[in-house]
Amino acid sequence: MVSPPLIYALLLLAVPMGAIILFSFWTQNFMDVDTTFTLDNYREIITEPIYFALLKRSLFVSGTVTCVTVILAFPVAYFVSFHVPAHRKSLWLFLITIPFWTSYLIRVFLWKVILGYNGVVNTGLINLGIIDEPLTFILYNINAVIITLAHAFAPFAILPIFVALEKIDRSLLEASQDLGESKVATFFRVTLPLSMPGLVAAVLIVFIPTIGDYVTPELMGGAGGKLIANMIQTQFLALNNAPLGAALAIVAMICVTAVSLLFVFLNRHYLRGRS
Amino acid sequence: MSLRIYAIAYLVFLYAPIVLLPIFAFNDGTIIAFPLSGFTTEWFSQLWVTKALHNAVQNSLFIAAITAVMSTILGICAARAGAMYDFPLKRGILGLIMLPLVLPEIIVAVSLLVVVVQILDLGLSNWTVIAAHVLICTPFSIAILNGAFQNLDPSMEEAAMDLGESRWSAFRLVTLPLVMPGIISSMLISFTISLDEFIIAFFLTGANPTMPVYIWGLLRFPGSLPIVMALGTLLVGLSIILLTIAEILRRRGMARAGVKDKGGFL
Numbered sequence: 069m070v071s072p073p074l075i076y077a078l079l080l081l082a083v084p085m086g087a088i089i090l091f092s093f094w095t096q097n098f099m100d101v102d103t104t105f106t107l108d109n110y111r112e113i114i115t116e117p118i119y120f121a122l123l124k125r126s127l128f129v130s131g132t133v134t135c136v137t138v139i140l141a142f143p144v145a146y147f148v149s150f151h152v153p154a155h156r157k158s159l160w161l162f163l164i165t166i167p168f169w170t171s172y173l174i175r176v177f178l179w180k181v182i183l184g185y186n187g188v189v190n191t192g193l194i195n196l197g198i199i200d201e202p203l204t205f206i207l208y209n210i211n212a213v214i215i216t217l218a219h220a221f222a223p224f225a226i227l228p229i230f231v232a233l234e235k236i237d238r239s240l241l242e243a244s245q246d247l248g249e250s251k252v253a254t255f256f257r258v259t260l261p262l263s264m265p266g267l268v269a270a271v272l273i274v275f276i277p278t279i280g281d282y283v284t285p286e287l288m289g290g291a292g293g294k295l296i297a298n299m300i301q302t303q304f305l306a307l308n309n310a311p312l313g314a315a316l317a318i319v320a321m322i323c324v325t326a327v328s329l330l331f332v333f334l335n336r337h338y339l340r341g342r343s
Numbered sequence: 344m345s346l347r348i349y350a351i352a353y354l355v356f357l358y359a360p361i362v363l364l365p366i367f368a369f370n371d372g373t374i375i376a377f378p379l380s381g382f383t384t385e386w387f388s389q390l391w392v393t394k395a396l397h398n399a400v401q402n403s404l405f406i407a408a409i410t411a412v413m414s415t416i417l418g419i420c421a422a423r424a425g426a427m428y429d430f431p432l433k434r435g436i437l438g439l440i441m442l443p444l445v446l447p448e449i450i451v452a453v454s455l456l457v458v459v460v461q462i463l464d465l466g467l468s469n470w471t472v473i474a475a476h477v478l479i480c481t482p483f484s485i486a487i488l489n490g491a492f493q494n495l496d497p498s499m500e501e502a503a504m505d506l507g508e509s510r511w512s513a514f515r516l517v518t519l520p521l522v523m524p525g526i527i528s529s530m531l532i533s534f535t536i537s538l539d540e541f542i543i544a545f546f547l548t549g550a551n552p553t554m555p556v557y558i559w560g561l562l563r564f565p566g567s568l569p570i571v572m573a574l575g576t577l578l579v580g581l582s583i584i585l586l587t588i589a590e591i592l593r594r595r596g597m598a599r600a601g602v603k604d605k606g607g608f609l
Contacts, residue, residue: 280447
């Protein structure tokens with residue numbers, strides 16, 4: 069019964085992944101692919117400072133987006149789980165997920181409209197008399213990329229945290245308060261540690277995919293806001309150097325996986341240290 | 344109380360871009376910025392006469408329809424197997440099938456591009472986009488269908504078979520009606536994802552662009568931006584309608600299967 073989706077995933081996911089790993093050890097000269105095994109692509113990535121800079125910037129952006137998204141999302145998930153009556157919860161979750169399903173390209177473009185020189189934020193602030201000159205640090209740089217991505221991935225962060233909070237046995241919170249803990253202490257010593265699985269899932273589900281986004285940096289990032297995904301895209305499409313693009317994709321994935329594993333490990337360590 | 348205000352402010356943040364869409368779609372000015380000038384339906388009527396757009400929409404509808412059906416069929420297989428049977432390596436196999444949910448889309452895109460173009464030496468077409476879209480939509484189908492299949496009692500199908508129905512007709516007559524709302528919901532969600540997907544389609548689309556790829560081209564020309572706003576308004580409207588139907592059906596399906604609704608489908 070599971071075999072059709074399994075075969076599909078093997079053929080269209082596992083095999084292609086194997087193919088790009090293989091491909092990253094080859095070279096391409098215009099249209100001809102040279103299949104002799106070589107580490108040249110990886111050597112180029114290590115020696116050319118541009119790739120290292122892009123990778124570092126991408127990890128920084130993904131990391132910041134993850135922190136911002138998860139920290140902003142947690143109170144919302146907490147509110148829906150603990151303060152919204154049971155029969156209204158689905159409605160809240162539905163409202164939270166709707167913007168996520170609408171055209172990604174158009175949403176990103178609209179952030180440009182919001183943050184632009186004559187945008188909503190600037191005209192609003194000028195009309196309110198808070199600023200005299202339009203703010204320029206909110207478009208065509210890394211800040212704009214971070215804001216837009218934090219918006220795009222919001223539901224991904226809220227839903228896993230919400231699920232984890234829903235699973236918490238409410239009587240544990242009462243017990244903690246009966247035993248003399250304050251509300252704040254109860255939150256930090258009971259609720260937060262018990263919601264950790266959801267937080268970890270939220271971090272991973274935001275951090276990993278953001279590294280592969282090239283639309284937001286292309287539209288919002290300006291000249292200094294390009295990320296590693298833009299470079300991968302350029303290598304594959306414009307420069308016709310698929311092997312180098314494949315090697316970049318693999319290096320990016322390795323970095324993301326390493327950071328994710330480190331995070332999961334530190335989290336386990338922290339939870340174990342508590343108990 | 345302050346938490347409620349924060350949550351509402353957060354919703355405003357989430358909806359801010361979408362709310363702006365219709366405002367600029369009906370704005371009588373070619374620059375997408377404030378102040379607004381006047382009311383017009385000009386941009387909507389231009390949508391009707393743009394031939395290239397119609398082709399792109401047709402392509403996208405074709406891709407989305409096939410993707411919806413295929414990913415839902417694969418989703419049914421996986422959700423049913425996951426809920427009803429135990430088999431070796433169950434966690435690993437289901438994990439691999441769900442992997443595209445967290446994988447950066449560009450990785451899916453470039454790996455398929457390499458296989459199709461460089462290794463198999465085939466051309467790109469709507470079918471290459473469909474292949475990739477099915478891959479990324481199947482995990483969402485499974486997540487939705489899990490809700491429908493989870494509390495389904497396997498003994499009901501067994502009872503039907505004991506009473507003389509074949510394996511297939513037992514599934515068709517007993518299980519299928521119970522999970523039907525989930526199936527339609529899964530098709531609608533997959534359809535919506537495929538219709539809006541850009542990152543993968545940009546790599547794998549053939550000579551005929553999909554709608555998001557076409558929109559991407561338009562975004563470079565300031566003159567065509569109001570049309571994009573009008574198109575976006577229609578798309579967001581359509582997405583919201585499809586999602587509302589999907590959500591209603593999903594809840595109905597959960598109720599039929601006797602599961603308590605825990606909220607969202609992710």
